[in-house]
Amino acid sequence: MTQEPFDPTEDAHRDRREHGGAPSLHPDDDALARRTEEERVEAGVDDYDPDEVPPATDDPVPTDLTQTEDYAEEQAEIKRETEESELYPLTEKHPFPPSHYDRD
DSSP: OOOOSSOTTSOOOOOTTSOSSSOOOOOOHHHHHHHHHHHHHHHTSSSSOGGGSOOOOSOOOOSOGGGSHHHHHHHHHHHHHHHTTSSOOOOSSSOSOOSOOOOO
């Protein structure tokens, strides 16, 4: 008894748009791009494969700058200068900002 390579009773439908012979193999574009990049690195055309670079390890930049330590320090400095009359709003009496700051 010969053994069939597949079950002939299996319900297999072919795509009728394809050739009647073996199904056409569609190349995987992503795999091709990976292999091409690997070959470019091996040949010395590219210095490195961008897909193999690890992610950055720096802390993410805050999107709300009012929550940073620098902002809090600057707010404290503005408050101190205002309380000591070093910084004041521009008015008719004081049309210009101070020309010097006392930093003793």
